[in-house]
Amino acid sequence: MLLLTCPNCGVEADETELSAGGQAHLKRFAAGSSDDEFESYLFHRSNAKGVHFERWRHSYGCGKWFLAARDTNTLEVFGTYPAQTPEPPKDLIAAIKKKRPDWKGFAK
Amino acid sequence: MSTRLQTGGTIIDRGQQIEFRWNGKRLRGFSGDTLASALLANNQMLLGRSFKYHRPRGLVASGAEEPNALVGLGEGARFEPNQRATTTELFSGLTAQPQNAWPSLEFDIGALNKMMTRFFPAGFYYKTFMYPRAAWKHVFEPVIRKAAGLGAAPKDPDADTYEHYHTHTDVMVIGGGISGLAAALEAGRSGARVLLVEQTANFGGRAIVDGVEIDGGDAESWINETLKTLNEMDNVTVVNRCLGAGVYDHGYVLAYQRLTDHTPDKDGPRHRLWRIRAKQVVTATGALERPLSFAGNDVPGVMLAGAVRDYATLYGVSVGDRVVIATNNDDAYRTAITLHRAGLIVPVIVDARPEANGTLPEQARALGIRIDTGKAIAKVKGGKRVTGVSLCVQAGEGSVLEEVACDAVAMSGGWSPVVHLWSHCGGKLNWDAEQAMFRPDPKRPPTGADGNGMLHVAGTANGYLDAASALADAGQAGRDAAKDAGFKPAAGTAPKAVSEAEAPILPVWSMPQGAGVKLQMKTFLDYQNDVKVSDVRLAAREGYESVEHTKRYTTLGMATDQGKLSNINGLAILADSLNAEIPRVGTTTFRPPYQPISMGAIAGSARAELFKPVRKSPVHAWFEDNGAVWEPVGDWRRPYTIRQAGENQKDAVKREILNTRQNVGLLDASTLGKIIVKGPDAGKFLDLLYTNMMSTLKPGFCRYGLMCTENGFLTDDGVVARLDEDTFLCHTTSGGSDRIHAWMEDWLQTEWWDFKVYTANLTEQYAQIAVVGPKARQVLEKLGGMDVSKESLPFMRFAEGTLAGIPARAFRISFSGELSYEIAVPASQGRAFWDKCLEAGAEFGIQPYGTEALHVMRAEKGFIMIGDETDGTIIPQDLNLNWAISKKKADFLGKRAQERSHMTDPDRWKLVGLLTENPADVLPDGAYAVDGTTAPTGIKTTIGRVTSSYYSPTLDRSIAMGLVKHGPERMGEVIDFPTTEGAVIKAKIVDPVFFDPEGEKQNV
Amino acid sequence: MSDVQSVLGGASFDGAVKVTEAGVQGMITLRGDLGSEALAKAVKSAVGLAVPAPLAVKSGAKGAVAWMSPDELLLTVPYDQAEAAVAKLTKALADEHHLAVNVSDARAVFTLSGDAVRDVLAKGTPADVSPAGFKPGVIRRSQLGLVAAAFWMTSDTEVTVVCFRSVGEYMYNWLCTAAKPGTLPIVS
Amino acid sequence: MKRYSAFAIAREAVRYHQGWERAWASPVPKKEYDVIIVGAGGHGLATAFYLGKNFGITNVAIIEKGWLGGGNTGRNTTIIRSNYLQDPSAAIYEKARSLYETMSQDLNYNVMFSPRGVMMLAQTEHEVRGYKRTAHANALQGVKTEFITPGKVKYLCPIIEVNGPRFPVLGALWQARGGTARHDAVAWGYARACSDMGMDIIQQCEVTGITQAKGQVTGVETSKGAIKCKKLAMVVAGHCGVLAEKAGFRLPVESVALQALVSEPIKPCMDVVVMANTVHGYMSQSDKGEMVIGGGTDGFNNYTQRGSFHHIEETVRALVETFPMISRLKMLRQWGGIVDVTGDRSPILSKTPLGNCFINCGWGTGGFKAIPGSGWAMAETIAKGEPGALAAPFGLDRFKEGRFIDESVAAGVAH
């Protein structure tokens, strides 16, 4: 039963107030992209056991989307940040590296 | 004989007698009794039968860990199977029945005689019952099932109610023994919000029974004082009869409060499920005593030593006149002393240790109790009741030295800390070889959202068995928890406890040590599931070496007590069989709940009308009063048809259709989604969202649009109206409004956040009422207020104004092919508008119609329906909707997907109309068309399927739409649709527009 | 106005807490740049109040304003003034990207009053409604029962609950069940 | 291997069961195998079994990081049915179901396949249409199902409330030869048979790396050292993403928690399996008497084998409404498994970017029922290097082509 702090309204939200939205920072491939690019965008997922960047919506609360870095193996939440962030914030990456020295870093 | 003693019983009130029924007999107990203590007081030793062998079973324990004394409690709509007698508080009028015995508890024909059990070792069923093949389902399984299962299934719907309750706390303390109280006190003093729960009615736990001294007084006074202090603290909440049921991720704790189980006549919910968010959790759940493994340890009368002491001290009940004590530790001597002081006889204390010279053994010796060290019980004698024990040396193989007559045996194999809650969410354990127990490893706690530990363990649960160190540990745990929750606890002022010092335990996993296979086959580990030492050894021998394999092969620990008594003993035997260390074998996984909790409590108040909210339109009540047949649509209820007196459903639909086509119909379309999309980039945004071009729509105009998923599949459709330069109103399907609104926001917030667009879901702001049919205009003219003429309000336009004095927006759109207006009015005036339409329409023959008429009429016109023609695998091209797919746009959601090879495959099935050769035959919904060939997998090749099929009253024949391979190129061809009954219906491929193909009726 | 009907016609229930359907209420959803001066001015002129901080709700003589999300406010005014207020807001913000819409009819509004109002809410919401997280001046949007709702305290013993109109009847039944006599207070 | 039979039990009873052999050996890994299968769940073991039985390939190792059968195979609600909508699904699930019919005899291990019947309740008009469509499809696929009336539903399962106020039962799709089996026994039976064929089941051995040369797999690194192989099959369910990453490719899969629970055991009261998809819950009664209950998955990636409690709540809420009598039963235990859910919710049986490496995954919430059919088809794929008729539609290429096998279309069915 996760607890995630919504960066949009500041509420520490119970999982039941939220909806999960899958892997974050996917680059959208649209018309004109190759079959491989498009397949990757729609289907291939990191599915990491460990550090995972993902999308959440505070659906019963402020209604806004946000992003989270979470460990899928321990469920530790490293941080949350606004959805309008193209790549994970640098300080968050640094903080995660400190806690998970073996982590290979953010990969799209 | 078990009986009520003349004196004693700290928690019963001898002044208040209570009558109850057991197994058809009327018995008496006292207020404060549990059903278990009251049964013992009435010499009811035989309480049930075991699961597999139907062996006689009596009480073993005095608390939640009880595996045997499960009863059927109550009657009728309040009957509950598998209720533990030990946790059932006695109340007047209680009725209980024994379980799993037939025809009676005393004479159970399911009972296997001693010879037969030999043929049923662990896992025997995997090795037999295989031949003949059908016999498993029809012969063996029914027999096995009949024998298995415990209590009877309840028959009636539950008469009780349940509820949920959320709370947030800084520190949650589970367990109200002295450790829990001390931890709560320390945490509370820091100012933290504290919630303390205790599963039983009484606080104080074992300290009362053990005669512990705290701060110079008896434990009871300290407990009462501490409770008083806690209750006076504003930041502390104390709840009894409340089980800490499970610890979940991120500090979520489930607690289960039993509100009226002990007073069933009281009103209100029976159970309350607490959903708790705790910053820190302290478990002070104490320890559970382990049985000893000797032959016959399951005979009624063999009990845990601590439980025997509980019954004597708390309830003034003796379990027997002559009680042999068997132990490997000092604690059981407390039981001997207690019994002796109560005037009962302890013929001998059988202590497996080579010597016993601690304070407690010396006290016992001084009382003249015989102590035999280095000895063991070779075997218990008796069937439905202990009659004696034979003794042997612990070091040997069980040759009998002596027989001792007795009517009960109190055994203690040492204590296991209750580490369940620590483990639920990933806390790890260490094996403490000296104390022979698993203890929480403070370095590997369950972790919370921040990755730090979220749980502390206090007192006995942490492996501190003596009161003094338990209290010190608990105080520290309380302070640590408060600190970790962000508070500043003051330096501790731990209460000082004094209890007798105890000599070390000697781990004894088998009694006697060299017990041979014959004894092993009579030595029970799991009492309820009849798992014996020999079974665990057999599992190990056969390769089921993982403790998890052993568990599943033997069912050890899978009974209703979840191995609270048996697990440690079982894995020690397994370790021994594998010649491995106990920690290497490890424990099985601890899973919630700590004790079973009612399904009713889990469901809470969400029953009947509160089960799943029904969304209701502003006109809902009218339908309710006027014979609507309801159909769920999303979370809404919509009228399928509105029956008139004496009419059946089919006739009602027919009447509604014909009336709408001939006169005028009225439809409540309020459930349609209505989403406002506004901003300078609204057009651009909708161009991406819809397959059509929306940015070119002129204000005042409407356009039908399609939306696809990024995967290319058609997901929703509806009419878009441009309200002004900046503002669009998008209609969606009834089931789609929330989904599509969320979908829009998803794209706007997470992909195109530079777009200047705001959306709002106005679905519920408006009631939307469709006035449909040749006389629709006349009805609106009569309502008055707005020019609805062909010239002012042509097809696919809308106008704003008032109708019948109500603010209205009228859309000239049609889903039926008729002259049709959809009128949006404020929802609060929706019912009034509906009524006015009916009134004004009366002279024109207006009649409301339901969703089925709507569906038929749209099919007559060949209009697709999301959910019928689409199913999540259909692209607009399949439905010949290419005209609605813009070729000019560089991008829209689904465009790239629709370019993939499978989506451009010319063999994709395409939408056509289908007319059965016999007009009276209605093609079955979902029927497939075949071409007579068969695939290598044996599956008949299909070439199409029916997506919608109806009898059309307008055409007085059946019509259908369907998807057919190369359909549009095969007009006029006849294809075969086999029915599930084996018939074949032939249908001709035709254009899907069956009625008014020129659209003459709607353009008037 | 005689045609205007709230979901339950003002039904009420006297339980351990009093539950009342508050009748129709003028409500406006205003989306825009909450930091903009024009928006602040528009809000001020509509309800006489400043733009609230996150999770705050303010009320005054003309109405109330609640923070709903980083780009959304909820304004309340008397029911029959909502359309006019929308028009005024739209005009005042004509030069700014914004959205002002009347949502009065899309809602059901309830008032709970009594000492145990927090307990009633706590039976159905995962939000922290203890004084530590919830007091007059704070608005929470969350789940209540099985549906979405917003709620705020108008005093220490009174709560306003807003949900969608279509589930108004469900909400009323849920609140009445939660407020049954004899089941409250849970935590004194 | 000595055969199991009633006679064997009688013989052993006389000597207090001291003479039973090990069900499977506990070998030290060899240096090299013809085929290594990673994952000793039902699918991995069945794959090995049919490699031996159908193709005579027995120089096989099955490598398991924990204890065999301890993944989803050991924690599922054991529903077996084949009433799928799409032809490729119906083909493989019906193959599996028919193999279940004789599995006990084939393995000489009683897996207690109990064809007690599975019904999927239709509680909306939409579901009625969906299930009728499925019934039509099944008739052509050779899968015996029928759409039954509420009256028959009540007759087959008297504890159902068919007239519930919120979602009355409008009918059901009924597969009389669907049912359940003893899940652990399926893994154990296959393991015993594989071991008997001379295959090595290596438990407590985690594959930590996949060594490759020239686009081919050469072997695996494990916690017990490096082992070479000529062919590799990855059959690790929830961990397929982790293993694929080690092999250097990504899959269209996400791993999420699926939960189940059991009640305390009661006397038999329900002789069929019931799935109620509108309200989202399903239930059957085990031979020991517990009500075995399952529901929905979490929405977020998770490897903990624990799920979120609100799903348990939702499921129980739904089932209390459908089966009012269970309100007074108690939940005994709840647990979770990590299921691998693909982009179209259908499994993957496929070649991979590595020439001699094959993958079997994506069974998600419903692969127990498929075990024998999947093993059969996977063995064929490995042995021949190309998928046969059963496996072919389930290749990875379908995601690029947009050729999905979408089962949720009829009525959003899982399990």
Ligand SMILES: Cc1cc2nc3c(=O)[nH]c(=O)nc-3n(C[C@H](O)[C@H](O)[C@H](O)COP(=O)(O)OP(=O)(O)OC[C@H]3O[C@@H](n4cnc5c(N)ncnc54)[C@H](O)[C@@H]3O)c2cc1C
């Ligand atoms: C709660 C629940 C209920 C379900 N109910 C049903 C149902 O009713 N009917 C149905 O048909 N299906 C059901 N399923 C789905 C079904 O259980 C699975 O689809 C099926 O068991 C998958 O089998 P498998 O052999 O592929 O995977 P698993 O049994 O999970 O086996 C995979 C094995 O691979 C091992 N492994 C992983 N990584 C490595 C590594 N690196 N090295 C070595 N070994 C590794 C794992 O330890 C595991 O033992 C349910 C699943 C769950 C969780």
Ligand SMILES: NC(=O)c1ccc[n+]([C@@H]2O[C@H](COP(=O)([O-])OP(=O)(O)OC[C@H]3O[C@@H](n4cnc5c(N)ncnc54)[C@H](O)[C@@H]3O)[C@@H](O)[C@H]2O)c1
């Ligand atoms: N010497 C021994 O061998 C020995 C063994 C065990 C206990 N003790 C004595 O027990 C006392 C220790 O006190 P303590 O407080 O640590 O343990 P305790 O056993 O006295 O108290 C634990 C309390 O927690 C409650 N509890 C357990 N699980 C719960 C749950 N999940 N939810 C709610 N309540 C739950 C129990 O009902 C009990 O009241 C000392 O007096 C100690 O000496 C001694």
Ligand SMILES: Cc1cc2nc3c(=O)[nH]c(=O)nc-3n(C[C@H](O)[C@H](O)[C@H](O)COP(=O)(O)O)c2cc1C
């Ligand atoms: C069909 C089925 C029936 C089960 N019945 C019981 C049971 O009667 N008693 C029990 O304790 N556990 C039962 N379990 C649950 C297992 O104990 C265990 O929780 C599950 O296999 C998951 O493993 P884990 O909890 O060790 O992770 C059952 C599991 C399944 C799949």
Ligand SMILES: [Zn+2]
């Ligand atoms: Zn938020």
